[in-house]
Amino acid sequence: MSPGRIKxxxxxxKVILYIEALSVSFDGFKALNDLSLYINDGELRCLIGANGAGKTTLMDVITGKTRCDSGQVYFGQTVDLLKHDEAAIARLGIGRKFQKPTVFEALSVSENLELSLKTGKGVWFTLMAKLDSEQRDRIDAVLTTIGLSALRHKPAGVLSHGQKQWLEIGMLLVSDPRLMLIDEPVAGMTAQETEKTAELLTSLAGERTVVVVEHDMEFVRSIARTVTVLHQGSVLAEGTMDQVQNNPAVVEVYLGEES
Structure with a gap:
């Protein structure tokens, strides 16, 4: 367990995330409208929906960035996430990766991972402090998982777009999250990078729960067992990719000719 982590x-x-009757309004616009969603422990769930469907707002509420008007959000049976701030939610074991990679380009791949270890110290202290054997092993394991072991001493700025995305996923992994929220991980990737990302995210599910927000339908099909479709702040449909693609309501409001 990482330093600072709660039990x-x-x-x-078997459910790790309970979201019930969640509503959020911005100046009269209902970004989330009585949304209920349940994510099982260890699953890989994909969330899809047009722009404005509520995907980002939902992630913001789960991570404490946005306060809801009404509803409940529980992490497991007993932890009410609405009573915690962003920092506390991260310590609980919920990690989020935004669409645009935010790595430290002047630092090496390995140093980026070091900074993400939950030391609670500043950048300079973190880089100057010696890692203990457990921390070194953790970084080595994550480098292997994200496929960047050979580039560990290279500046992050020389990485390809896809490699930067993997590094940022690694920066989440070193903090040992139980639930990972991943926003559009393959946007701008090559076909080969997209395939490797699918393999990476699939390998993470099981020990962890992975929720992926994505627009690339072929990518979603390649990784998802269960897809949740959001529309106007509510759950429109849920099921396998085939089930949601053949759902008349989904075809009408979202997938259209893509189905």
């Missing part, structure tokens, strides 16, 4: 969530009912 693991109670997933005795």
């Amino acid at each position: 693991a969530p109670d997933v005795s009912h």
Whole structure:
């Protein structure tokens, strides 16, 4: 368990994230409208929906960035996320990766991972402090997982777009999250990078729960067992990719000719 982490969530009912009757309004616009969603422990879930469907707002509420008007959000059986701020939610074991990579380009790949270890110290202290054996092993394991071991001493700025995305996923992994929220991981990637990203995210599910927000339907098809379709702040449909693509309501409001 990483420093500062609180005990693991109670997933005795096999559900790690409970979202019930969640509503959020911005100047009269309902970004989330009585949304209910349940994510099972260890699953890889994909969220899809047109722009404005509520995907980002939902991630913001889960991570404490945005406060809701009404509803409930629980991490496991007992942890009410609405009572915690962003920092506390991260310590609980919920990590988020935004669409645009935010790596430290002047630092090496390995140093980026060092900074993400939960030391609670500043950048300079973190880089000057010696890692203990457990921390070194953790970084080595993450480098292997994200496929960047051979580039560990290279500046992050020389990485390709896809490699920067993998590094940022690695920066989440070193903090040992139980739930990972990943926003549009393959935007701008080559076909080969997209395929490797699918393999990476699929490999993470099981030990962790991975929720992916994505617009690339072929990518979603390649990784998802369950897809949740959001529309106007609510859940429109849920099921396998084939089920949602053949759902008349989904075809009408979102997938259109793509189905």
